[in-house]
Amino acid sequence: MQGGPTRTFPATTYPTPITACPALTTASSVLYVKNEGLTHPVYGGNKVRKAERVVESVASGTAKRILTFGSAGSHHVLTMALFARERGLATAAVLTPQIATPHVEATLRASIGAGVQVYPASGKVHLPLAALAAYRRGDAIVPPGASTALGALATADAVAEVADDVRRGAIPEPDVIVVPLGSGGTCAGILAGLVQHRLRTQVVGVLVANNPFARLLVLRLARQALSLLGTAPGRELAARLTIDSRFIGAGYGAATPAADRATGVARDAIGLELDETYTSKAFAAALDLAALPWPTSPRKILYWHTLSAAPLAPLLEGAPRTDELPESVRKLLVPAP
Numbered sequence: 397m398q399g400g401p402t403r404t405f406p407a408t409t410y411p412t413p414i415t416a417c418p419a420l421t422t423a424s425s426v427l428y429v430k431n432e433g434l435t436h437p438v439y440g441g442n443k444v445r446k447a448e449r450v451v452e453s454v455a456s457g458t459a460k461r462i463l464t465f466g467s468a469g470s471h472h473v474l475t476m477a478l479f480a481r482e483r484g485l486a487t488a489a490v491l492t493p494q495i496a497t498p499h500v501e502a503t504l505r506a507s508i509g510a511g512v513q514v515y516p517a518s519g520k521v522h523l524p525l526a527a528l529a530a531y532r533r534g535d536a537i538v539p540p541g542a543s544t545a546l547g548a549l550a551t552a553d554a555v556a557e558v559a560d561d562v563r564r565g566a567i568p569e570p571d572v573i574v575v576p577l578g579s580g581g582t583c584a585g586i587l588a589g590l591v592q593h594r595l596r597t598q599v600v601g602v603l604v605a606n607n608p609f610a611r612l613l614v615l616r617l618a619r620q621a622l623s624l625l626g627t628a629p630g631r632e633l634a635a636r637l638t639i640d641s642r643f644i645g646a647g648y649g650a651a652t653p654a655a656d657r658a659t660g661v662a663r664d665a666i667g668l669e670l671d672e673t674y675t676s677k678a679f680a681a682a683l684d685l686a687a688l689p690w691p692t693s694p695r696k697i698l699y700w701h702t703l704s705a706a707p708l709a710p711l712l713e714g715a716p717r718t719d720e721l722p723e724s725v726r727k728l729l730v731p732a733p
Contacts, residue, residue, distance in 0.1 A: 405482040406437050408444060411557035414567055414698070419665040425686035425695045428567060429668065430558065433705030439506075442582045442702035443475035445554060446547035450538055451479040453546060459536035461486040465523070467648065468493060468728035469500030469673070470507070471704065472541045472579070474711075477510040488513040488535070490526045495649035496729035499671050501718055502708045504728070509715025516724045541579030543613075545620035551585020552592055552621060558698070559593035568696050570597045574682040575700035576674035577601030577610055577639065582702065584617030587637055591622060591629050597698070600685070602678040603641045605648035611639050642684075643677040646733050654680040668701065675703045 412434050417427040435444035454462055462480050466473040468491050477487040489512050494500050508514060517526035531537075541547070561567045573590075577583045583601040590597050603610055615633055622629050645652035655676035662668040662679050670676040682699040718726065 405478075408436050408448060409434055409440075410553075411560070412554065414558065414561055416567075417666050420661070420683070420686065421694075422686055423694070424688065424690040425697055427682065427686055428570065428696070428698045429666065429701050430554070430698055431668075431701045431705065432554065433701055433703050436704075436706065438706055439475060439478055439704050439711065440706050441471055441475065441704035442551065442700075443472045443542065444479075445550040446542035446581060447472070447475045447479040449546055449550040450542045450544065451476065451483055451485065454480075454536040454538075455483040455485060457536070459485070459534055461488060461532060461535050462538050463488045463490070463527075463530055463532075463535040464538040464542070465490045465527070465540045467491060469497075469503040469649075470540075471503065473512060474503055474507040474510060476538065476542065477507055477512045481511055486513070487511060488515060488530050490515045490517050490523060490530050491725075491728055492517050492520060492523065493728045493730045494673075495732050497649070497672050499708075500649065500673070501729055502712060504725075505715040505718065505721075506708055506711040508721070508725075509711060509713075514725050516728055518727070539579070541581050543579040543581030543584070543617060545617060545624055547581045548585035548588055548617045548621035549624055551582050552589030555586055555589025555593055555595070558589075559595055562595065569595060570698035571696045572598045572600055572685065573698045573700055574600045574602060574678055574685065576678040576702055577603050577614070578605065578674060580610060580613040580617055582700070583637075584614045585621060586700065587614065587618040587633060588621040588625075588629075590636065591618075591632065592625060592627060598636050598638065600638045600640050600681065602681040603639060603644055604674050604677050606641075606644060611637065614639075640681050643680050645677075649673045650733065652677070652680070654684070658683055669703065669705075671703050675701060678702075
């Protein structure tokens with residue numbers, strides 16, 4: 397959709413809350429949740445901060461369309477489309493297959509309903525050709541997850557909210573933040589924000605897909621974000637970051653017993669809904685960390701929740717049914733292994 401916004405888009409809702417989880421407190425750990433799912437009433441999640449900043453930057457230039465990348469059920473693609481549409485920008489996305497779940501299927505349909513022009517790529521090896529087919533002269537290219545220095549800097553704003561709560565005495569300073577790690581921008585932004593706001597907290601990035609370069613990617617993005625702030629980090633970035641690859645299972649979007657258990661615990665104990673791809677695996681890691689003995693005072697764990705809390709149903713009104721999608725797009729929804 398072009399020619400400017402057609403309706404009033406609600407404002408973002410910052411700061412997002414941090415709440416204690418007494419039902420999950422143990423002798424060795426206290427668990428807190430920062431609910432980034434509440435960043436926006438239409439469609440929330442961690443992608444909102446990045447999309448807001450990146451779309452604003454694109455809208456200030458000459459591009460009329462954003463071309464981005466993701467998997468079939470990409471939260472990033474849907475978020476980008478919603479924010480781009482309200483600035484009069486079109487969105488196209490090169491999408492790769494993802495294990496089909498009701499959530500993934502609904503997210504894909506909502507993205508198309510929001511105006512995304514989909515260019516299917518049958519696998520990562522076919523991404524370059526699909527990107528060439530999708531590209532139009534003048535497109536603004538946004539990488540997966542909007543994981544750029546600017547996107548990471550937007551996430552660092554959320555760390556300012558944590559720092560403010562700590563300084564007000566609303567929460568103790570976390571010992572560790574546990575966050576899903578996909579394209580790396582959110583993890584990098586948290587890392588940069590901790591340095592910026594002089595918190596001593598460590599970061600555990602929970603890998604949701606095999607990526608041998610994940611650590612290098614996160615550190616590079618964090619350094620770039622700090623550079624935008626005029627800060628030159630020392631070796632502390634690398635010392636603060638741990639990559640946890642134990643919860644990947646069969647791969648991106650694949651369920652695991654630990655993730656399934658974490659989903660049940662989150663729902664029953666604290667009323668939090670998780671998704672199969674990102675948050676169930678990160679929350680499983682947080683529960684595992686909370687169960688470990690800690691030699692001094694209880695370890696203070698902050699789980700960084702990234703899934704939108706807004707219902708998808710309103711975004712599916714007028715969206716195509718799955719059986720109405722082109723066959724090439726339906727093939728992006730693959731059965732579990």
